[in-house]
Amino acid sequence: MFEGLSTRLSGILDRLKGRGALSEADVQEAMREVRRALLEADVALEVVRSFTDKVRDRAVGAEVLKSVTPGQMVVKIVHDTLVDTLGTDGVAIDLVAVPPVPIMMVGLQGSGKTTTTAKIAKRLFEKQKKKVLMASLDTRRPAAMEQLASLGKQIGVDTLPIVTGQSPVQIARRAIEAGRLGGYDVVMLDTAGRTHVDEAMMMEVAEVERAAKPHETLLVVDSLTGQDAVNVARSFTGRVNVTGVVLTRVDGDGRGGAALSMRAVTGKPIKLLGTGEKMDGLEDFHPSRVANRILG
Ligand code: GDP
Numbered sequence: 468m469f470e471g472l473s474t475r476l477s478g479i480l481d482r483l484k485g486r487g488a489l490s491e492a493d494v495q496e497a498m499r500e501v502r503r504a505l506l507e508a509d510v511a512l513e514v515v516r517s518f519t520d521k522v523r524d525r526a527v528g529a530e531v532l533k534s535v536t537p538g539q540m541v542v543k544i545v546h547d548t549l550v551d552t553l554g555t556d557g558v559a560i561d562l563v564a565v566p567p568v569p570i571m572m573v574g575l576q577g578s579g580k581t582t583t584t585a586k587i588a589k590r591l592f593e594k595q596k597k598k599v600l601m602a603s604l605d606t607r608r609p610a611a612m613e614q615l616a617s618l619g620k621q622i623g624v625d626t627l628p629i630v631t632g633q634s635p636v637q638i639a640r641r642a643i644e645a646g647r648l649g650g651y652d653v654v655m656l657d658t659a660g661r662t663h664v665d666e667a668m669m670m671e672v673a674e675v676e677r678a679a680k681p682h683e684t685l686l687v688v689d690s691l692t693g694q695d696a697v698n699v700a701r702s703f704t705g706r707v708n709v710t711g712v713v714l715t716r717v718d719g720d721g722r723g724g725a726a727l728s729m730r731a732v733t734g735k736p737i738k739l740l741g742t743g744e745k746m747d748g749l750e751d752f753h754p755s756r757v758a759n760r761i762l763g
């Protein structure tokens with residue numbers, strides 16, 4: 468992950484670091500290169516712009532050119548701006564509420580939503596000893612409901628029994644009721660996605676939100692979808708109260724631009740990273756670690 472961006476940026480910044488005095492033209496040139504590296508890594512255009520503007524402002528403010536080690540100062544400013552843009556360190560899933568705590572999962576079909584729901588349930592159950600109930604609200608795709616049930620069996624986490632003919636809101640209410648009666652700590656609601664953002668999906672997700680009043684709403688986005696991921700994120704954050712983002716397929720994301728874009732566009736913390744198809748392919752997100760990796 469981040470190898471592509473990392474090699475480009477560290478190359479540019481290494482060249483700067485090695486130099487004694489820098490001219491304003493040197494800094495301009497370096498910023499152009501940083502911009503190019505970010506664009507190649509599929510960082511959203513608007514994020515690239517605001518990022519390089521911020522670095523430039525800070526560099527001017529810090530009077531880089533007059534300092535003894537201007538190259539190193541620029542490198543530090545780029546690093547700090549990356550960390551700022553990527554967000555706060557290790558924001559955990561918030562479970563501080565009256566149980567059963569409802570967690571709603573939203574995202575497009577194929578983003579890895581069902582897999583991620585099960586991965587999170589496994590982690591809450593195994594590491595935090597929480598009693599978790601999972602429910603699929605995908606009434607249009609019976610296969611999706613069965614997929615969640617099968618993952619539940621595999622990881623030893625209960626799923627709500629499937630009842631046909633119920634609406635997503637009815638299933639959400641039944642899940643929370645079952646959670647209450649069964650003494651569960653957490654109820655995870657895996658909402659239905661579509662292959663593209665559409666009004667029917669958004670209305671459905673908003674209705675479930677009103678009925679279930681989730682304590683956390685996690686948006687699952689495929690990091691490989693690049694600029695499109697940004698549009699998806701913007702659509703969801705405009706309709707429901709997204710409290711965090713999970714970036715999936717980070718294991719296959721050599722360019723690594725999605726993390727930077729996602730945080731900047733949604734303003735929501737990236738809480739977790741999906742790093743594989745297996746149930747333990749889930750990692751915490753640490754901005755400083757990611758920034759270090761990006762800078763090599
Ligand atoms: P949903 O339609 O959003 O519920 O997507 P699924 O959970 O069914 O996932 C779609 C495919 O992506 C499945 O084959 C998953 O195994 C795979 N997948 C999910 N998350 C990851 C991940 O982090 N890395 C990789 N490599 N594959 C993933």
